[in-house]
Amino acid sequence: MASRARRKQQRWCTQPLTPLMEGPDPEMQEEGTKKESSWEVIREWFRLQKGGGLAVHGSSSFSLSLYGNIPAKTQDLRLLLGVLGCPLAPIPLATDPLRRLHIKDIPIETSSALYIIQQYLAATGCLKQEKEMKNMYTTGTMKMICCETEISTGKSVKSLGTRSGENGCFVLWQMSPGMWSLELVVGCNKVVAGSNGKIVWRHTPWLGTHAAKGPHRPLRRIIQGLDPKSTASLFAKAQCLGEKRIGEDDCFVLKVAADRAAVMERNEGPAEVIRHVLYGYFSQKSGLLIYLEDSHLTRVQSPGNDTVYWETTIGTSLWDYRDVDGVMIAHEGRTIATVFRFGEVSMQHSRTRMEELWVIDDVVFNVPGLSFDYFIPPADIFDVDNSP
Template sequence: MRKLCPNIDKDDGLETVLEVPIPEEMFASMGNNATLRSQNMLSWMRAQNSDKWSQPLIAARINELRFLLYLVGSPLIPLQVQLGHSVQKPVKDCSIQASTAKYIVQQYIAATGGQPALNAVHSMCVTGHVKISVSEFHQGEDTTNVKTTQETGGFVLWQKDPDLWCLELVMSGCKVISGSNGKLSWRHSSNQRTPISKGPPRPLRRFLQAWLDPRSTANLFTDATCIGEKIIDDEDCFILKLETSPAVREAQSGPNYEIIHHTIWGYFSQRSGLLIQFEDSRLLRMRTKDDDDVFWETSTESVMTDYKYVDGVNIAHGGKTRVTVFRYGDQPANHSRQMEEKWKIEDVDFNIWGLTRLHFMPPAEILNEELAESTK
């Protein structure tokens, strides 16, 4: 991962530390020699706030990248995970399926390091890189090739108990920032002309996708039910299922859209107790200007590999995520699309000194809105 870049203000000045490290592969693609790569990287950084983003061709590419990063790189989990230090729940009056799920979660806690090791983690900083590719675009019964090549990027993820986190993800000149300050969560891109999306506080899917926070994962699935078994990559796994309640779906719906369902599945290895695969499926109904209903169905599947211990906590350092998106309801615009992300964790540090709530402040636009609402 490259952590330094040319000095923006002085060509002969000291190199600048990148806020988000980028993969060497991404830096190498910027030119065929070190001088050209540095010049192109410098131009790319200077262009972040320029009017070049408004040009039609560049704007179209940025919109495509933002779509990928929002949908694949920084999606949110529908449930607010409670981060109590104990995830043990009583099994009294539970069904067999629910009590079995609680037992499986306890085995997962042991496999990831045990309750004392998990409780010792109060904050973290993670750096890594991703590769996102897009498959064919299907419109109606026709198939059209999308000219999007494989994109490479890097990310930095900060987190602090109980529900403070911030993700910065850079890919091919587009930067997406997602965060939560404990009261609300938000996402926005480096193109400031786009509105900032915000909502109730929710955890980032990447926490569970890379299993960077096993305690959050255990808390999430402790209310699940065991619905059976399945073999995944020659591993016998238990299947835990979690349905989002109507109250949660209603709270996350808006005036122009409704979440019809959002379901989560976890596949836990019977041999190791670790989480091998994570899936979720969401169906969204949107109301168009013509007062028609359009449905968006998103199915996501993540497979985790390369588990390693960091300070006594066993977390996955690599994996693959596949996303399938269906849009239907408006016949001429019906289409489906598939995307794939390969990710790898480079560095993980726990219990970061000096990390406070000020590091998780939302953008100024959101702060101004909250201030305006509080003065009404």
């Protein structure tokens, strides 16, 4: 009864449930009946830039978007939250990241990666952890910055926009296995997302509630220095690509990629996910993860239109590792995301760069009283998931 009452309290919107896309919405709708869907804000952003409609941030008047009379500054923030608010990792977590394999049974690239992950777990203190970490509570602050947009027509390149930033904060709860809840507020906008271990969903004021397509995947914020065991699990089947220098650190580079069947599950209409790859850079000196980068490529091929590719690259630098109950947690970082739009034949392309500076204020493990009921999805998603 308590669970049923909680579901009723979480019924936030009545609009139909649509998939949470991780690429642009390819369908062009009629102007009079337009309704925003996932990543519509990104496509509209590029239309604004190509049309020269971006106003100077901080001025008394803002240009309006091509639909909905949305000020350009609001469009900036929606773009930031759509890309950097709550992105997911490319693959699910492995069930047993510490599995024992015979070296002769696996390629040298895989065995090297397993050794690096073991060193990472040792460096973070997870191997000598005395009591099991059943759940985690995290609070943090951030500043999101929308940087310049580069427009190329093949003959000339122009840059538009200014460094307009918004401050925000977030609260994150996590519980094994694979359950998490995130509330993130930037400016006057709030993004709520969560997972009950089976369904990943997101709610924004302008898109409503959406469910993620494809396999269940972890929140990227969790694997970027907050939960070393989840990070190790994600790289359990990684390959070691070699070495690379990041800043002052010589690093081992590990790579994991979503397989073809998994990315095909995330296709939607004419939008086809081509690849989603994650790279981890582990310091040879400390053994810690100091840089994380993933690249997501989608091809949109609508009838009667040119093929368009959308590539989103997110790179995160991690530092300020501190001991929290015997576990080394990254307390500060900088994330830079690039949304790149280009055609198959045309020389035209658009590139937008955005940034997030984040700081972890508090981390608490094993919060008393936290139960499965705290991760129940909103009622509309729950009903769709259990419908015959």
